[in-house]
Amino acid sequence: MTHKLRRVNDASPTQHQTVHPQYHGRRFAVYHRVAIHLSISRLTASPAVNRRQRGMTLVELIITIVIIGIAAAALFSAMASITARSVDPMLEAQSLHLAESLMEEMQSVPFNAIADIAPREPQYRDGSGIEALENYRVGAVVWDYSIGGQPGKRIDVDVTDPTGRTLRLTGYRADY
Template structure:
């Protein structure tokens, strides 16, 4: 947008040229010419033109400065909003995955518990309850053989790792001195605790009892 300053200069130049050439103004032109309070015709002064140019430049600078400030503020606000949105999405994603992890851990614990309960109450070789455990899971033949079993990642009864379940930890504890109150009688009650820890560190524990009845 062109500056108003050159127009003021051209007006002064035309005024100067017209004043240098003598002419007789008609009464109508004299009547139309605006006059100052002192009675003389009004004409723009150099001081007022300079002030007009200065004000115009200051306004342009002020407008440019406000635009830059607004841009910075907008960037900061957008960054804050995005940070909050990402945090919300992350929290929602984790919460939606939590039930799935818990169900998977429960399924693993159930599978181990079912395998243990299918084993003999006593050692088939000597008839003892809770003899020394076998070193290899594939050789387990009674409930107490599973006592102290710890596996990083779910495994089948043959000791093979189950794909996709490597991040789960399985622990088995057998208590040969458990009691069911009057229901126990003279029988030795074995309490079986299977604890499965999911990938985010939450344990799921399932328990069962086994007697010789």
Template sequence: MSRRLSRGFTLIELIIFIVVVGLAMAGILAVSNTVVRSSADPQVRKQGLAIAQSLLEEILLKEYSKPAGSTVVGFSGGGARNLYDCVSDYDGYVTTGGIVDASGSAVSGLSGYNLSPAVSVTSASLGSVAAYRIVVSVTSPRGDVISLTGYRGNY
């Protein structure tokens, strides 16, 4: 039987195949590692956005101006958030020790987030309607700032 009829791979061909497959696997694993490392980024951003949306909605649901007879002081006066009764009470509101609920209790799992820079409530107008422009900003544990703006009209 001649050598031409024998079939199969030589040892050198097999070693080259193993090296090529090994390099391809190393490249795939490097890309996979990058994807896995950055997969938490959207989670942090979504959490910050949810916090900002929650507070902005809370503010927008408040009265435009102080109710008659109200003695509640806002954040600048040192008042408690659960007593805020109008939009302007939130002006300057900031947290530095994590996110807290309306009663001032820390929300577990959100200690790395802060309402910073402070909530801004400024006068604006929407056509002929008097309004407040409200900016809520949340700083994530990585230092990213997510800001949302809303308007509360006097209607």
């Protein structure tokens, strides 16, 4: 942009002149000249403003889509692994409940009748099977054990969940 000294009276209709805030003398001023087309009613903007008004190029758009796609793929794979691992604690908790139930039943009977309780598949009180627990396997082993010279029993209850993992719960019962 050049500064030119011109007389104030010299303005032509096809030129737009803005006066620099500093006046040089009485009848001279510093002008910035910008061409105006008769069909356009605004001044041309700087290249930075024009660039912002144009939007994104095709290359920028493709790069943005690729970056968003990579981020989404990473997010989905993390969510899939978290979802898969969230089932494990539920299976473990269900196995523990089954083992505790059988252990409580075996320890509540008289001392000599402990070995007579046969482990069975999970069932309701009326004897019908629980469909949601049909893939769990329950087993128990009773060992003779001596506790401080007194006869006792060691009870091992094993529960295998649908994924094949086994949970063992061990309890002791004395003859009191």
